Amino acid sequence: MTVMQHIWIVLGVLFVLLNIAAGLIWVERRLLALWQDRLGPNRAGPLGIFIVLADTLKLFFKEDWIPPFADKWVFITAPAIVAGSVLLSFVIIPFAPGIVVADLNVGLLFFLAMSSLGVYSIVLGGWASNNKYALLGAMRGASQMIAYEVFMGLSLMGVVMITGSFNMGDIVDAQKNVWFCFTQPLGFIIFFIAGVAETHRLPFDIPEAESELIAGFHAEYSGMKFGMFFIGEYLGITLISAMTVTLFFGGWHGPAFLPPLAWFALKTILFLGLFILLRASLPRPRYDQLIEYGWKVLLPVVLANLMITGAIALWLKST
Amino acid sequence: MLSNLRTMWLVFVHLFKKKATVQYPEEKNTLRPRWRGRIVLTKDPDGGERCVGCYLCAAACPVDCIALQATEDKDGRRYPEFFRINFSRCIFCGYCEEACPTYAIQLIPDFEMAEYNRQNLVFEKEDLLIDSQGKYPGYNFYKVAGMDAGVKKKGEGENEEPPVDIYSLLP
Numbered sequence: 001m002t003v004m005q006h007i008w009i010v011l012g013v014l015f016v017l018l019n020i021a022a023g024l025i026w027v028e029r030r031l032l033a034l035w036q037d038r039l040g041p042n043r044a045g046p047l048g049i050f051i052v053l054a055d056t057l058k059l060f061f062k063e064d065w066i067p068p069f070a071d072k073w074v075f076i077t078a079p080a081i082v083a084g085s086v087l088l089s090f091v092i093i094p095f096a097p098g099i100v101v102a103d104l105n106v107g108l109l110f111f112l113a114m115s116s117l118g119v120y121s122i123v124l125g126g127w128a129s130n131n132k133y134a135l136l137g138a139m140r141g142a143s144q145m146i147a148y149e150v151f152m153g154l155s156l157m158g159v160v161m162i163t164g165s166f167n168m169g170d171i172v173d174a175q176k177n178v179w180f181c182f183t184q185p186l187g188f189i190i191f192f193i194a195g196v197a198e199t200h201r202l203p204f205d206i207p208e209a210e211s212e213l214i215a216g217f218h219a220e221y222s223g224m225k226f227g228m229f230f231i232g233e234y235l236g237i238t239l240i241s242a243m244t245v246t247l248f249f250g251g252w253h254g255p256a257f258l259p260p261l262a263w264f265a266l267k268t269i270l271f272l273g274l275f276i277l278l279r280a281s282l283p284r285p286r287y288d289q290l291i292e293y294g295w296k297v298l299l300p301v302v303l304a305n306l307m308i309t310g311a312i313a314l315w316l317k318s319t
Numbered sequence: 320m321l322s323n324l325r326t327m328w329l330v331f332v333h334l335f336k337k338k339a340t341v342q343y344p345e346e347k348n349t350l351r352p353r354w355r356g357r358i359v360l361t362k363d364p365d366g367g368e369r370c371v372g373c374y375l376c377a378a379a380c381p382v383d384c385i386a387l388q389a390t391e392d393k394d395g396r397r398y399p400e401f402f403r404i405n406f407s408r409c410i411f412c413g414y415c416e417e418a419c420p421t422y423a424i425q426l427i428p429d430f431e432m433a434e435y436n437r438q439n440l441v442f443e444k445e446d447l448l449i450d451s452q453g454k455y456p457g458y459n460f461y462k463v464a465g466m467d468a469g470v471k472k473k474g475e476g477e478n479e480e481p482p483v484d485i486y487s488l489l490p
């Protein structure tokens with residue numbers, strides 16, 4: 001691959017991702033509305049897609065207020081961290097054969113590292129806001145991340161064991177015949193649950209919990225800084241969807257009548273829809289229920305899954 | 320877990336249900352006859368103003384948005400000299416209609432009264448008065464009232480007995 005090609009891929013991925021993040025504003029509103037027997041925004045532009053434009057313009061022109069009691073520099077950096085870390089995670093995702101920004105041999109670890117970095121934005125944002133609700137949100141965010149980060153990593157180890165590699169390209173190739181969602185169903189379910197918690201989307205939006213904490217860690221944010229959190233969240237669900245597809249649903253593999261990129265996009269979109277459906281249908285659990293569920297149910301299950309996978313892998317190797 | 324999945328499925332099925340949205344400017348909602356909307360002052364069947372300027376509506380109004388001044392014509396018939404409703408304050412509660420003894424003030428099924436200028440929401444008597452009897456056709460307060468205000472003579476009203484001659488001893 002020449003340098004020029006590489007730059008094109010980087011720019012292309014960035015362009016598509018940012019547009020997806022913006023477009024999801026519209027998709028989410030329309031889908032939520034449809035599932036609630038409403039129509040949703042359908043006035044501006046064809047099918048109301050220009051609501052994205054209106055929303056972005058609104059975010060740009062809103063007063064960008066930094067509270068006088070806030071820790072100014074930390075307050076400003078926090079939103080940048082979330083968008084940055086999520087965007088960096090996309091680096092390792094193979095969208096189609098040859099279309100990957102960085103084919104790292106520790107790809108999966110890089111993803112885990114980056115998604116853990118994302119929690120800094122919540123903690124720092126909540127801390128710098130100097131507001132009790134923000135701080136409570138940040139605290140919840142931190143403990144939720146610690147809880148769910150653990151078995152997000154563990155749930156992926158089954159895949160790594162079968163493949164024998166952390167490289168995302170190798171993982172996709174290993175699913176040529178059978179997708180990992182069939183050999184690792186538990187891993188998939190737990191990864192997805194952890195992913196929802198990781199992006200703190202509903203029903204696991206404990207750090208934001210509008211009805212309890214106003215807006216949680218971003219209660220003090222306005223204008224484009226809030227917009228960064230917003231984009232970070234949408235990029236986050238795109239990331240988890242893309243990761244689920246890559247790790248468990250065969251990545252770009254699919255019957256040959258569609259190009260690999262289309263298969264990848266199609267599967268990712270399905271998972272994006274699932275994220276929104278989760279938001280539309282499930283109520284938010286209580287904070288302690290969520291943490292209890294994580295440590296007492298999911299962790300043992302994921303450990304059992306890991307051991308069984310390991311045993312089978314060893315057995316297959318020895319025979 | 321299973322109940323969660325069931326919830327998700329049921330919500331998903333709503334994708335294909337009929338939508339409740341009424342796309343307003345193109346589709347209009349049906350407004351029922353007793354819908355409480357824009358306020359009008361009605362006239363009696365003979366074309367006279369029904370309002371007798373009794374101030375009961377102004378007193379009943381919880382937000383004090385009705386202002387009027389009663390006066391009399393040469394026959395002794397009372398009518399409002401001016402009648403002003405500030406619709407930027409009206410909450411369309413309908414208390415004024417309930418308070419009115421002559422069915423003069425009525426709320427009608429019309430809600431499209433948006434304005435760019437707040438001052439335009441202050442309706443004067445000529446904006447409120449309509450050439451119709453509204454919800455109570457055939458009713459004329461002065462025909463059933465005891466007094467003579469140029470509509471009928473004393474004792475000639477509906478269900479009204481002729482006045483008693485107080486100077487006579489005959490039964």
Ligand code: SF4
Pocket residue numbers: 358376379380381382383384385404408409410411412413414415416
């Ligand atoms: S509808 Fe209610 S608020 Fe409006 S003028 Fe009548 S009494 Fe006042």
Ligand code: SF4
Pocket residue numbers: 369370371372373374375376377387415418419420421422423424
């Ligand atoms: S509208 Fe009715 S209640 Fe109001 S002053 Fe006139 S007669 Fe009285």
